[in-house]
Amino acid sequence: MFLKQVYRYNKWLFAAFVAFGVAQLLVFSKPGIVFSPFYNYGMYSGVIHIKPVYSVTHFEGLKAHEYSPQEWDKIFVTLERYEALPQNDSIYINHIARLYRKIGLSAPNIQHFSLAVPPHVFEAWYSTYVKKTVSNGALKSSLARQTKQYRWTGQKLEPLP
Amino acid sequence: MDWAKTGTASLNLTMQSLTHLLRRRLTTQLLMMFYALAIYKWANGLWMYQMEPIFFNTRFDGTTWLLMQTGVHTWLLHHPAAYGWCDALFYGWPLVYAALWQKKPGSRWAVCVVWLLINWLYVQCYTLYPTNSIEAHLGWLLLPLLLGAQRLQTFYFVLHGLRYVFIFLFFTAGVWKLRQGGFFNVDQMSGILLYQHSSWLVSEPNHWYSQAIYWLVQHPVVGYLLYAGLTIWELVWAVGFFTKRYDCLLFVSFLVFLVTDYALMRIPYTELLPLALLLLFSGYLLPKAEEEQAIAQ
Numbered sequence: 399m400f401l402k403q404v405y406r407y408n409k410w411l412f413a414a415f416v417a418f419g420v421a422q423l424l425v426f427s428k429p430g431i432v433f434s435p436f437y438n439y440g441m442y443s444g445v446i447h448i449k450p451v452y453s454v455t456h457f458e459g460l461k462a463h464e465y466s467p468q469e470w471d472k473i474f475v476t477l478e479r480y481e482a483l484p485q486n487d488s489i490y491i492n493h494i495a496r497l498y499r500k501i502g503l504s505a506p507n508i509q510h511f512s513l514a515v516p517p518h519v520f521e522a523w524y525s526t527y528v529k530k531t532v533s534n535g536a537l538k539s540s541l542a543r544q545t546k547q548y549r550w551t552g553q554k555l556e557p558l559p
Numbered sequence: 560m561d562w563a564k565t566g567t568a569s570l571n572l573t574m575q576s577l578t579h580l581l582r583r584r585l586t587t588q589l590l591m592m593f594y595a596l597a598i599y600k601w602a603n604g605l606w607m608y609q610m611e612p613i614f615f616n617t618r619f620d621g622t623t624w625l626l627m628q629t630g631v632h633t634w635l636l637h638h639p640a641a642y643g644w645c646d647a648l649f650y651g652w653p654l655v656y657a658a659l660w661q662k663k664p665g666s667r668w669a670v671c672v673v674w675l676l677i678n679w680l681y682v683q684c685y686t687l688y689p690t691n692s693i694e695a696h697l698g699w700l701l702l703p704l705l706l707g708a709q710r711l712q713t714f715y716f717v718l719h720g721l722r723y724v725f726i727f728l729f730f731t732a733g734v735w736k737l738r739q740g741g742f743f744n745v746d747q748m749s750g751i752l753l754y755q756h757s758s759w760l761v762s763e764p765n766h767w768y769s770q771a772i773y774w775l776v777q778h779p780v781v782g783y784l785l786y787a788g789l790t791i792w793e794l795v796w797a798v799g800f801f802t803k804r805y806d807c808l809l810f811v812s813f814l815v816f817l818v819t820d821y822a823l824m825r826i827p828y829t830e831l832l833p834l835a836l837l838l839l840f841s842g843y844l845l846p847k848a849e850e851e852q853a854i855a856q
Contacts, residue, residue: 400719400723403716403845404716404720407712407713407716408713408716411713411716415716415720418720418724419723422724422727426731430619431619431620431621432619432620432621433620433621433622434620434622434623434683434693434700435622435697435700435701437693437694437697438731438735439694439728439729439731439732439735440732440735440736440738440739441732442736442741442747442751443732443735443736443738443739443740443741444739444740444741445739445740445741445743445744445747446741446744446746446747446750446751446754447744447746447750448746448749448750448753448776449750449753449754452753452754452757454757454758454761455758456758456761456762457762460762461762461763462758462759462762462763462766462768463763463766463768466603467821467825467826467827468600468603468604468605468827469603469604470758470759470825471691472603472604472605472610474758475689476689479614479616479689480614480689482616483614483616485616485617486615486616486617489617489618489619490617493619494617494624506624506627506628507628507630509630509633510627510628510629510630510632510633511617511624511627512617513614513615513633513636515613515614519613520613520614523613527610527611530604530609531604546761548757548761550753552777553773553777554760554764554773555753555757555760555761555764
């Protein structure tokens with residue numbers, strides 16, 4: 399058995415392996431918070447149904463096939479992450495500060511956990527950021543972003559009027 | 560020849576022990592992979608200096624919270640010129656390791672402690688910014704532990720320990736799909752595809768790729784079979800807990816998964832390649848202490 403071999407070789411290494419395994423199993427058994435490098439690999443494991451309506455952002459004239467998945471993610475995931483910024487506050491208030499208080503420590507500096515980026519600051523930065531990614535020279539000067547509601551018709555996504 | 564005992568090394572039809580030469584080969588391949596991925600990320604504008612992020616997203620990770628308390632990630636946001644230095648350290652330090660590997664083997668451990676620190680700081684900050692998930696970078700968080708091993712036997716044990724981590728990753732990904740119920744939902748793949756590709760589908764509705772995705776969404780049973788097949792494949796990784804015999808097959812199936820996932824989901828799991836590589840070196844036997852000394856001499 400592998401662990402037996404490790405034990406015979408070096409007791410410290412054995413202890414480290416056991417501790418690693420126990421920590422990983424604990425994280426696995428209690429979904430929610432993780433502790434790097436112990437993660438849960440549950441991407442797309444929850445039930446996902448087709449939604450009747452999708453809110454989709456796109457850029458006029460941007461051709462998806464001209465971009466690698468990484469470049470595409472750079473354009474769109476960044477937007478999603480920005481929209482998720484208010485969650486920073488909620489995680490800090492409801493989890494981090496509460497946990498610290500629970501173990502008798504004062505809450506850590508909120509500025510290290512939460513950040514307000516005003517929309518005009520984000521838009522100015524994002525515009526430059528996207529232009530660096532967009533390969534089409536003509537598009538760079540006229541990037542128009544739109545977020546619309548799309549209905550799933552059973553055949554395709556169709557814009558709602 | 561007992562194939563069950565020799566594992567992937569049995570491809571060479573030998574019951575060979577792990578040697579310094581094999582260790583060197585694996586190390587070289589890992590470093591080459593690191594730089595191939597570095598070039599790939601640079602070409603996609605994914606180095607920190609290319610992205611110059613201005614915000615971060617707090618995640619549910621206790622270790623990350625400890626790092627965030629230091630404020631290093633916010634300091635970087637206010638000093639964007641330092642992004643380039645972070646890249647230089649992260650992408651440059653393996654060269655220091657490679658340079659000292661032969662000349663000063665005694666320093667290997669110390670170099671790797673620094674490497675570990677650099678990787679942890681870089682990956683933690685990098686993934687707090689709007690880039691990629693931290694889980695994909697697991698390899699770079701752990702591999703310096705392997706490369707820093709002074710003794711060949713320690714290298715052998717850490718290699719196998721990391722192999723178990725990699726197997727656990729895939730096996731539990733399958734368990735999660737059962738636990739969270741995705742496996743039991745026939746619409747699952749259709750829902751995932753529409754969620755994952757909505758911006759693509761809206762951008763180019765008539766492209767062949769969009770038509771292919773739409774076809775899969777319209778045929779949920781076909782999509783479900785893909786999802787169920789993936790879940791079963793992930794659960795099959797449990798075999799790796801009991802034998803190393805099929806490691807080579809697991810490695811090949813991982814490559815197929817990598818390509819398929821890139822094509823169908825447009826999710827690149829390339830950062831996991833270095834951990835997958837360990838499967839090809841798991842079949843070698845534990846070197847004996849006296850052999851290690853003899854080889855070292």
